[in-house]
Amino acid sequence: MKKRIFASMCAIALASVVLVAGLVIAILYNNLDDNTWKTLRNEAEYIAAGIEENGLAYVEKVKAVEGRITVVQPDGTVLYDESEEAGLMDNHLNRPEIAQAFATGAGEAQRTSSTFHQKSIYYALLMKDGNVLRISTSMDSAVATLFNVLPALVVVCALAVVLALLLARWLTQKIVAPINTVNLDAPLSNDVYGELSPLLRRIEKLKGELNEQMSELRARQREFVAVTENLREGMVVLNDKGVVLSINESAKQILGVVGQNYVNQPLLALNRNLLLSQVVDIALAGTQQDEIMELKEEKYHLMASPIKKGELTTGAVLLFMNVTETQAAEEMRREFSANVSHELKTPLTSISGYAEIMKNGLASPNDMPEFATRIYNEANGVIALVDDIIKLSRLDEEGKMPARQMVNVYKVASDVVARLQPMATGQGVQLTLAGQPAFISGVEGLLQEVVYNLCENAIKYNKQGGRVTVEVLPGKAEVLLRVQDTGIGIPQNQQNRVFERFYRVDKSHSKGTGGTGLGLSIVKHGVLYHNGTIELQSTEGQGTTVTVRLPA
Amino acid sequence: MRGRFDEQLDVLHTQMIEMGALCETAIACAIKGLLEGDAENATRAIAIDEEIDRMERDIETLCLKLLLQQQPVASDLRKISSALKMITDMERIGDQAADIAEITKLNNVKASDDTFTIREMSMAAIHMVTDSIDAYVRQDLELAHAVIAADDEVDNYFNEAKAQLAQLLGGNPNRAEYVIDALMIAKYLERIADHATNIAEWVVFSITGRHEGENDGHLPG
Numbered sequence: 001m002k003k004r005i006f007a008s009m010c011a012i013a014l015a016s017v018v019l020v021a022g023l024v025i026a027i028l029y030n031n032l033d034d035n036t037w038k039t040l041r042n043e044a045e046y047i048a049a050g051i052e053e054n055g056l057a058y059v060e061k062v063k064a065v066e067g068r069i070t071v072v073q074p075d076g077t078v079l080y081d082e083s084e085e086a087g088l089m090d091n092h093l094n095r096p097e098i099a100q101a102f103a104t105g106a107g108e109a110q111r112t113s114s115t116f117h118q119k120s121i122y123y124a125l126l127m128k129d130g131n132v133l134r135i136s137t138s139m140d141s142a143v144a145t146l147f148n149v150l151p152a153l154v155v156v157c158a159l160a161v162v163l164a165l166l167l168a169r170w171l172t173q174k175i176v177a178p179i180n181t182v183n184l185d186a187p188l189s190n191d192v193y194g195e196l197s198p199l200l201r202r203i204e205k206l207k208g209e210l211n212e213q214m215s216e217l218r219a220r221q222r223e224f225v226a227v228t229e230n231l232r233e234g235m236v237v238l239n240d241k242g243v244v245l246s247i248n249e250s251a252k253q254i255l256g257v258v259g260q261n262y263v264n265q266p267l268l269a270l271n272r273n274l275l276l277s278q279v280v281d282i283a284l285a286g287t288q289q290d291e292i293m294e295l296k297e298e299k300y301h302l303m304a305s306p307i308k309k310g311e312l313t314t315g316a317v318l319l320f321m322n323v324t325e326t327q328a329a330e331e332m333r334r335e336f337s338a339n340v341s342h343e344l345k346t347p348l349t350s351i352s353g354y355a356e357i358m359k360n361g362l363a364s365p366n367d368m369p370e371f372a373t374r375i376y377n378e379a380n381g382v383i384a385l386v387d388d389i390i391k392l393s394r395l396d397e398e399g400k401m402p403a404r405q406m407v408n409v410y411k412v413a414s415d416v417v418a419r420l421q422p423m424a425t426g427q428g429v430q431l432t433l434a435g436q437p438a439f440i441s442g443v444e445g446l447l448q449e450v451v452y453n454l455c456e457n458a459i460k461y462n463k464q465g466g467r468v469t470v471e472v473l474p475g476k477a478e479v480l481l482r483v484q485d486t487g488i489g490i491p492q493n494q495q496n497r498v499f500e501r502f503y504r505v506d507k508s509h510s511k512g513t514g515g516t517g518l519g520l521s522i523v524k525h526g527v528l529y530h531n532g533t534i535e536l537q538s539t540e541g542q543g544t545t546v547t548v549r550l551p552a
Numbered sequence: 553m554r555g556r557f558d559e560q561l562d563v564l565h566t567q568m569i570e571m572g573a574l575c576e577t578a579i580a581c582a583i584k585g586l587l588e589g590d591a592e593n594a595t596r597a598i599a600i601d602e603e604i605d606r607m608e609r610d611i612e613t614l615c616l617k618l619l620l621q622q623q624p625v626a627s628d629l630r631k632i633s634s635a636l637k638m639i640t641d642m643e644r645i646g647d648q649a650a651d652i653a654e655i656t657k658l659n660n661v662k663a664s665d666d667t668f669t670i671r672e673m674s675m676a677a678i679h680m681v682t683d684s685i686d687a688y689v690r691q692d693l694e695l696a697h698a699v700i701a702a703d704d705e706v707d708n709y710f711n712e713a714k715a716q717l718a719q720l721l722g723g724n725p726n727r728a729e730y731v732i733d734a735l736m737i738a739k740y741l742e743r744i745a746d747h748a749t750n751i752a753e754w755v756v757f758s759i760t761g762r763h764e765g766e767n768d769g770h771l772p773g
Contacts, residue, residue: 242566260690266566269689272573 002176006168013160021153029142036139037108040067040123044135048125051133056080067137072098074130092134097124101132117144234300234320240313242267242280254295254320267318271295279304283316292323299324332501339502343385343516347378381516388518391449392501395525407444409451409479409550410437410472416451417470420459428464429485431455438474440550442530450526451481453519454546458485460515461544474552478532481548489540498536499524523548557622561631564614568635571607572685574600575642578649579681579744583674585656586737594653601653604646608639627761634758638688641747641754645681648740648747655733669716670738673709677741680706680748687755696759699752706745713738 047069050058059069059080071080076093078086092098100107101124110121119141124134140148178192179199187203228235234251238244243266252258255271262270268277279289283304291302301323307315354371357363363371394401410433417433424431451470458468466486473480490498490505497503502517523546527534530550538544578600585594615636618624624632680702687696714735721731757763 241562266562266569268566268569268573272569272576272685272689274573274577277570277573 002168002172005172006165009164009168010161013164014157017153017157017160021149021156025142025145025149029145032139036121036137037123040121040135040137043067044123044125044133047135048127048133052128067135070134070136072124072132072134074102074132079131095122095124095134097122098132098134100124101126101134112141117141117147232322234318236267236318236320237307237315238267238280238284238318239315240284242284242316244270245315251318251320254298254300254322256296276302280316280318283318284313286313292327295320298322299327336501339517340385340389343502344382347381347385351375351378351382385516385518388516388522391522392518392525395446395522395529401529402443402445404441404443406439407442407447408437408439409447409481410435412444412447413451413470413472413481416448416455420452420455423456424459424468427459427462429459429462429466429468431459431468431470433470433472435470435472436474438472438479438552440479440530440552442550446526446529450523450548451483453523454481454483454548456515457519458483458487458544458546461485462487466543478552479550481550482545484543484545486543489542489544490536490538491540492538495536495538499534557618557624557628560614560618560622561628564611564618564632564635567607567611567614568638569685569689571604571611571639571642572688574604574607575645575649576678576682576685578604578646579652579674579678582649582652582656583678585653586674587671589656591657594656597653598650601646601650604643608643611635611639627758630758630761634754638751638754641750645744645747648744652737652740655737658733669709669713670734670741673706673713673738673741676702676706676709677744677748680745681751684748684751684755687752691755691759693756693759696752696755700749700756703745703749706742710738710742 047059047062050062051071056071056079059071059082062069068082069080070078070082070092072092073079076091076098078089078092080086081089093102095109097107097109100109105126107124108122110119112119117140118138120136120138122134122136124132126132178196182200182203183189184203184207187200187207228246228248231248231250234254235246235248236244236251236255237246243264244262245264247255247257247262247270252262257270260270267280273293273295275291275293276295279291279293279302282289283306286306286308288306289302289304291304293300293302299322301321303319303321305317305319306313307317354375358368358371413435414433417431421431455468455470462468462485468486469482469484471480471482471484473482494503494505498505499520501521503520504517524534527548527550532548532550535547535549536544537547578597581593581597581600584590585592585597615632618632619629622628680699683695683702684699686692687699717731717735717738721728753763
């Protein structure tokens with residue numbers, strides 16, 4: 001813009017300088033021309049008069065003030081010339097001014113010299129003696145005058161250009177400065193000159209629209225970040241070349257790249273698991289992939305979905321779901337089913353065996369009661385097992401539990417102790433209850449199961465003349481239930497497994513003591529249902545203490 | 553022009569990582585096959601070695617193409633030339649993993665055998681390979697130096713294993729076959745560690761333009 005302003009100012013200045021100069025020269029030159037002619041004429045008349053009075057000798061004395069005096073005879077020969085030898089000059093009759101003078105009494109002519117710098121003007125006057133007096137002078141031609149003025153003209157033009165430059169700079173500065181320093185946050189506040197207002201108003205309007213769009217985008221971005229960052233699942237977005245575009249916190253942890261620069265790196269640079277790169281390759285080729293993969297001893301369900309734009313795959317989204325626990329639970333469930341089938345099959349096989357013997361009449365009538373007793377006992381065992389399984393499956397589905405109410409744990413314990421007293425006496429074990437009433441919010445039936453199973457185990461796995469002490473101690477925030485026995489104890493390396501379903505410390509012993517192998521599992525679930533904790537301390541051969549803490 | 557070149561360099565980088573990942577998997581499979589006496593993993597290691605060989609040729613072609621068409625200078629030239637050298641080491645690692653797998657398949661060395669030192673040694677070697685490739689991926693000078701330093705550890709393991717096996721052979725001449733195979737495995741592991749060291753040295757070169765242990769004197773580029 002500056003250049004254009006400068007150029008137009010220059011053009012204007014130069015044009016006016018040249019035009020004015022031309023005009024002035026034309027007018028002045030014209031005047032000068034007129035004046036010269038007039039002078040020449042006056043001079044000629046004056047000298048002619050002089051010659052007429054004093055003869056030719058006069059001219060030799062006067063010399064022309066301006067110009068050169070020539071006297072020509074009627075035959076054209078030069079009688080006198082101021083600057084040249086008259087005899088050497090050629091015949092002048094054919095000169096137009098002289099011819100005219102001889103014809104009309106006066107003649108004038110002008111001739112431009114070959115170089116155009118000078119022009120000669122001639123004035124011829126017929127004197128009374130018949131000779132013609134010619135006075136000539138030379139003056140600068142119009143072109144020469146122009147040339148004379150030229151240096152000055154150039155200087156003026158240069159000055160004009162410099163001035164135009166300065167002015168253009170100043171002007172553009174003036175125009176541009178407010179635009180450059182415009183406060184974009186409040187465009188209307190710097191309304192310097194009117195021409196700028198429409199622009200500022202448009203900026204203001206655009207700014208409003210932009211702000212709206214930006215805040216919308218930011219909100220969306222925040223939403224996206226909030227959603228992805230709080231996902232427990234790892235999420236990675238890749239472009240079509242497998243370069244990471246975004247990765248959430250969980251994914252960073254899963255891939256083990258916390259604190260590294262990960263965006264714009266190929267996924268391979270983050271994790272070199274071959275299965276992962278295969279899955280990504282397939283996803284980038286446009287096919288959805290599901291895979292269970294192991295990363296750092298955790299199992300993940302990896303879902304890779306291609307991002308498609310029409311037919312083209314422009315990237316992929318990877319989702320990592322930690323399925324370690326699910327898989328472990330699945331494993332446990334499978335194991336449990338296998339165990340249940342086994343535990344059910346054993347007694348049923350013997351029931352079926354006895355029944356078959358009886359049906360075929362192979363058993364003697366004397367053996368019948370014995371067989372019946374065995375069938376009865378085994379059937380009872382199956383019923384107990386099924387009972388326990390039902391209890392456990394109820395505990396697994398917490399929703400089906402009866403509502404919680406205030407329960408006196410001491411009362412529950414004393415009921416259980418009363419129920420188990422005959423069994424304890426039968427085993428020669430002394431069963432005692434200590435403590436005081438303690439209330440928690442819970443399910444009475446479930447708590448009974450907990451206490452019953454703990455006490456039953458304490459009695460079952462005891463020695464002749466052993467002791468079982470049940471204690472219920474109310475505390476500030478929790479109720480402490482402790483079942484202490486002087487029994488056979490549990491080996492150190494198996495203590496953390498006894499709460500597993502169907503786990504038995506002494507496999508050979510289990511048949512003799514009966515029981516389903518589910519008791520402690522029910523205890524664990526019952527305690528967990530009440531948000532309590534369970535702690536087991538045991539020394540082999542000396543006894544076991546189980547401490548249950550139930551929040552009030 | 554530059555954009556296309558950068559793109560090709562990215563492809564090279566990705567392929568190098570891929571090849572590194574294959575090496576890691578090959579050794580992991582070979583060692584798993586060895587320690588667990590599992591022929592399936594051994595077979596897999598051999599299959600991966602073939603893949604590694606193919607990859608080496610691909611990367612070599614790409615590097616030569618880049619050198620020819622782009623005439624790289626300075627750090628680009630270093631990157632490409634060290635890639636050319638590194639793939640040779642990676643390929644050797646793959647070969648040695650396959651060799652270990654072959655020995656595993658002979659079944660002379662079993663998991664139950666007293667491969668005490670070999671177990672630790674193989675873990676150390678795997679660790680070095682993983683670290684050297686990590687150093688390349690992250691252009692991590694420090695990690696590269698750590699890998700170079702770790703080579704002595706594996707060398708010590710090798711000497712230890714050699715002494716143990718020599719002693720064993722002295723006591724039980726009938727176990728000669730086991731001793732020889734175990735010694736070869738130990739040697740392969742030692743070589744793998746050497747190649748990992750080489751890779752780390754090339755990482756150092758590609759980052760600094762100087763070879764490890766060299767203090768002055770510029771190299772081309």
